[in-house]
Amino acid sequence: MDNPFEHATADAAGGNPFAAVAPALQREPITFSGRGGEYFGIWIVNLALTLLTLGIYSAWAKVRRLQYFYRHTTLGGSAFDYHGDPRAILKGRVIGFMLLLAYNVSFQFSIIAGIVVAVALAAVMPVLLMRSLRFRARYSSWRGLRFGFDGGTGGAYSVFLKWPIFSVLTLYLLGPMWHQRMKAYQFNHARFGSAHFTIDAPVGAYYRIYGAAIAVVLLGMATIGALLAALADGSPAVFGLAPLLFILLLLFVQPYLSARLQNLVWNHMQLGSHRFESAVSARRLYLIMLTNLIGVVVTLGLFLPFATIRLARYRLQSVTMLCAGPLDDFIAGQAQDAAATGEEAADLFDVDIAL
């Protein structure tokens, strides 16, 4: 049996005099043992109970879903764990739902009321997002040590309010820079136990990835336009296909973006002096996402849990930790509490800040 702790004792014993001079990086792959058939059961029970309780059970469902994924993800032979309290998550969902309702209803009354609510939401969202990062980190653990997030309010307003406005005002020319700042905020303030994460992905790399994606989209749009113009030949009805083709084009580009961005982030991340390596292939991800989409459509959604597992397995198992020292050396940081409100509101507003 392979013992992930073996190298640790060997290092600690100091048997090799060169070990201290040039510590060989020990490769620790992340493994994922979730299975579609198994997750299907959890998914269907969650769905049924959520529906029967008019959504109230969804908080418990979320905890169970996350626990399934965390506990099937292992590093160095030990599983991750999620400890979120469903009652706190339910409270967060209620608050999120009310904010969403206020936002939708206010415009019915008057434009002024709508603007007031929108401005208030813009003022509150960064704090909610910050708290969501804190909550998710606080209630995630590995080998009994908690993750943590210490990002402040100022940083949250910068990356969740100032930079989005900048990038919209510049017609998204600053979009990649916003993404870089967001990842920096997310990871430079993250901890595992007392060890700190750092990320040094250069902004140029974000521009290269987004630049390539946009080039493909523009090229695709030109091709679609030319193709439709040739096909139309007097019957403009053919142009009705344009939105569908455009969506197919975006579905084509999305795996590339998500593969390259995951690799960029993880390959430039450090935890203490440990590094990571992510080797997601855009082509493999594209095949997985395409077959997932076909499966979900053909089965009217019943394939969804299998699709989720397939995607998670590939993305997680593409990551390897390059350990500069024994994993046993991590120690706990100071404990702190976080309310669930932020994360749930962020979920409801569909602001994806994951990975």
Next chain:
Amino acid sequence: MSTSPSDPATGVAALYFDGRSARAHAVTLNVSDGVLHVESDDVSRCEPLGALRVSEPMGDAARLISFADGAHLEVRDHAALAHLLAATGHRDAAVVRWAFEPRMVVIMLSALLLSVWLIMQYGLPWAARATAPLVPDSAMTALSERTLEWLDQALTRPTTLPSARQQALRQTLSSVASIEGQPIPHTLLFRSGGQLGANAFALPDGTLIVTDELVALAGADAPVLAVLTHELGHVHERHGVRMLLQGSATALFMAWYLGDVSSLLAGAPAALVQAGYSRDMEREADDFAVKLLRARGQSAELLAGMLEKLAAAHGEGQASRSGPMGWLSSHPDTAERIARLRDKDFIIH
């Protein structure tokens, strides 16, 4: 993994983490007299079972036994742990056991499909009926204006009906359009139907649109009026808003259910649901029409006869081909409704 298979004589193999460092201690677990004993070369801990929490089973994933002080045990020897837990009388939550039992998964799946059907069939219409009165008039006006704009742009043409005839029809409708002494606010508009042919619609704010073709098909004013009273029924019962609420709720549910797949797919069911009024709504509108007609001393036959003419004009077979908002595509089961209107025992509920 790093734990060796448990030997029943020495206890269950597990990894112990103290919650302060990531160091794993290989330990063995034993239970005696309601106390868990954790033993190894460097760890020795006893804890009453009541102070421990066992994580839910998640298939092959390790199970965690947590101590109150943040320490925990990671157990991968599921068979040995199950034996130990059974001895302590521990039982996993039913909900979690279900998720891993094929029979329960099938039952849950059936229950899910059944409840989705029940909700679509009864729950949503009921909720829409309850919430429709809460929709503000301004929203209904805005919605109606947008729909009328779209109709005028895409489908209908200006009317060619003489204004004297228009005026006469408006006047008769006003004299009918009241229920329990309360007038029903409405506006009657005339349009040339184009591809819609003989047709009539009601918009949520009380705007009624009748095509020149329908007026011609009816021949006299009374049958036109019968159709319009039916449309007034849709207005009075807020059928348009109710369909829209149901459609939005369905779209919202589909978006949540399908999650990140594509919002493209989410739009489709909503469009299907919004394609026409439900059978129950048509009955409500028919009942309403008959009530108004009888109040004027007229018979339900006017409406029944008109329905028959409309069905013939659009051709029963190709009913749904008569345009996106054709009379028959938005008014299903015409034959059944005609029979119902002609039934001698027709009673208004």
